[in-house]
Amino acid sequence: MSRRDWTAVGVAVAVAAVNLVLILIKAAQHGAVYPQERTAASARSWYAYALEPLRGSARLYVGVILLIALFAVVTTHRLQGRRILVWLSVAGVALLLQAAFYAGAPQVGRYLYPVVLISVVIWGVVAQLGRSASTQLGVIALHGLIVVLLFQPLVQGIKQERAASLASASTNAAFANALVDIERIATEQGATVVVLQPADPRSDQERVLSLARFLHAGTDLQVMTLPPSRVAADAFSLGLAATIETWSQRGYQRLVPYRPTAGCLSIVFGEGKAVCPLVVSPPG
Numbered sequence: 001m002s003r004r005d006w007t008a009v010g011v012a013v014a015v016a017a018v019n020l021v022l023i024l025i026k027a028a029q030h031g032a033v034y035p036q037e038r039t040a041a042s043a044r045s046w047y048a049y050a051l052e053p054l055r056g057s058a059r060l061y062v063g064v065i066l067l068i069a070l071f072a073v074v075t076t077h078r079l080q081g082r083r084i085l086v087w088l089s090v091a092g093v094a095l096l097l098q099a100a101f102y103a104g105a106p107q108v109g110r111y112l113y114p115v116v117l118i119s120v121v122i123w124g125v126v127a128q129l130g131r132s133a134s135t136q137l138g139v140i141a142l143h144g145l146i147v148v149l150l151f152q153p154l155v156q157g158i159k160q161e162r163a164a165s166l167a168s169a170s171t172n173a174a175f176a177n178a179l180v181d182i183e184r185i186a187t188e189q190g191a192t193v194v195v196l197q198p199a200d201p202r203s204d205q206e207r208v209l210s211l212a213r214f215l216h217a218g219t220d221l222q223v224m225t226l227p228p229s230r231v232a233a234d235a236f237s238l239g240l241a242a243t244i245e246t247w248s249q250r251g252y253q254r255l256v257p258y259r260p261t262a263g264c265l266s267i268v269f270g271e272g273k274a275v276c277p278l279v280v281s282p283p284g
Helices: 003-031 040-050 051-074 078-102 115-132 136-189 201-218 235-250
Strands: 193-199 224-226 265-268 278-280
Touching: 040 078, 040 136, 078 115, 078 265, 136 201, 136 265, 136 278, 193 201, 201 224, 201 235
Parallel strands: 193 224, 193 265, 265 278
Antiparallel strands: none
């Protein structure tokens, strides 16, 4: 690595350290926003989730890592051996820190970076080994291994993405049909106002806003919302509930302030009691 490389790494580490300190200060002052339970068990659970896509080739990856580590120890190219061990250590530390940070958090794909890039680190190390192979057979073998490592996850990923795309298309079609049904019922019954009645702010806050936008875009219906009927006692839920309550009182974008209205239509999330004579289930 050149001096510029070390400068870039140093700046990145310094910024990350400052960011960590600021997070710890804010958490000490105000508490954690998300209701995470950080325990050894929750960390192991998140770790298993993060590496689940590699389950089909986990033994292969473990074997490759062991071979790389062995090569790094016994190679006559000591400098290259140390570099390999450093990169493997960086990848390992990143995985441990990320598992600890996200322990108890929702297991959602957007939280998988940078741990999902560890396989790329392994491919890079194998490619580096290929450059130092002393025979043509060694070069072919090592680069063949790279192809194997790439092929299995790519095929598995293509299958998973295709299944996810089909499921998403089906969900979107059902949502669109439900919106049409709501508009039809409101028109047939002479309703001019839709009242959204959320239950849990964590699951319903985004649904309230999106429904207001979709219904307003296709009809002349006014859309209102009530505050959520139940709220957990954690900071995250309380914050979302306060937001929805503000929308109910003052309106927001496509939402108008809530006012009791005769002949309205309720969309009830959960098992709350409807405030309107007409009631339909929430789409989606």
